[in-house]
Amino acid sequence: MKSKRQEKILELIAQYAIETQEELLERLSECGIPSMQATVSRDIKELGIIKTPLKGSAYVYELP
Amino acid sequence: MKSKRQEKILELIAQYAIETQEELLERLSECGIPSMQATVSRDIKELGIIKTPLKGSAYVYELP
């Protein structure tokens, strides 16, 4: 179910420093919401989630 | 030169709806600042530039 998954995605990126969609997939799976990379990519686009470069280190997904 | 290129990158993303790093490379080249994709990727990270999903349509690079 889309809305439930997207809700959880927002929770997860708020809670953890998620660096890739693969990592997000793992978290979702742990929450009992298995999904595919393509789906998560679409969700990210729909939710307006961005991948922000952190100073010097890595990238994290977050809301603007 | 790095600082000049990064300055121009900020100008370009403010002025145009740039959707990919390739597109940014073309713009830079037109401005007399030829560069490589790897370099632009590093600049984007350093400058904290993000790729924002626009509602329904494409993605654009911009400052947070």
Place this chain on the structure above:
DNA sequence: GGTGAATAATAATTCAAC
């Protein structure tokens, strides 16, 4: 309209060189 599987497109990193 929503999804999975596969693919294409895009972007980040590595490595060598300067």
Place this chain on the structure above:
DNA sequence: GTTGAATTATTATTCACC
């Protein structure tokens, strides 16, 4: 420290299907 060339990793899209 900076860059180009190449590679790898990551992400967006396409296509078939439901």
